[in-house]
Amino acid sequence: MKVKTIAFLLAGLVLYAGLTSITLMFYKDDPDQMNWQDREAFNTKYIYKLDLTKAISRNQVIDYLGGPDITEAKKHQQQVYQVMYYRTHRTKTDGITTKDECTAILFKNQQLIAIGETAVAQFNQLD
Template sequence: MDKKVVKFVGIGFGLYAIFAALVLTFYEDDPDQMGWEDRQAFNQRFISALSIDENINRSYVIQTLGSPDLTEAKLKDDVSFQVMFYRTQHTQSDGITTKDECTPMLFENGQLIAWGDSAYEQFNNI
């Protein structure tokens, strides 16, 4: 009888290990389903890993990070500029996301050209 229990426990543990490995391998993070703290950390990790040498477009950022917390856009000389804000640093528990809690990402005709505080300054100077 004890051998049966050990056998079933071993099979159960093996199935659990396989299931956990499959979830970790194939499950993609969905920022829209994350709590605000997890999403903020996810945004911060993604943005800090960016390189200006990469060709990153607006669609890829939205697909990866989800909808921005705030956004602004303008058109100048048939060139579109959009700045999207993603929260990366919580400052006040008031239920409202403000620009000072976010990292701005500046896009020119859909291509990422700058991020960080200088990106919003560039956008304002356009």
Template sequence: MSVKVKLMTKKIIRYILLGIGLYAVLASLVIIFYQDDPTTMNWQDREAFNNRFIDKLKPAQKLSSESVLEQLGSPDLTFAKNSNNHVYQLFFYRTQHVKSDGITTQDECTGILFKDGILIAWGLGALSAYHSEAI
């Protein structure tokens, strides 16, 4: 091989490596700094996003309703009541597709219950706790 071909080959390899490195840096920055926005997701992605968020909830967590609204956006269904000088809010977020009718129903959602703005229950127990007078 001539000297020109060797130099050209080295130059091409450098550009390829530089491109791969630049791509890796940009991809890493997007992964680290890009925040998911539920309002811009299609319904399948939003369901998966809601499921992942709800699956990470823990009983001892002092999560506020404002924090949930910031992270998940507006709930698909909402109920609220005053009982025994406490405010109870029940947010339903869509987590499973049941019927393609354009309407989100309770059986397609997972409930998240707040007492005075603090998380107290989620999942199947949230609705029964909301209707219970023992809360």
């Protein structure tokens, strides 16, 4: 009797561990369904993993993070620059997302070229 009970418990534990691992491996996080604290942590983690030496497109970022909280674009010398701001650190509990609560990501012709304060500085230097 005890052997049967232990076997059932072990089988249940193995099944639980297997289903949990499958869910974690294949379930894509949905930023739109997260609360604001989780979304900020999610955005921060993803943004600071971005590698400027690799070709990363604007669409890849949007596919992963969803739409930006704030965005601006300029055309300079036939090149299109877009800076997207994703909230990564809330400063006020006023319900309004401002640039100072976000991390900027700069794209030139839809390719990532800068992150953070560097992105803002480069974008602001454009005519």
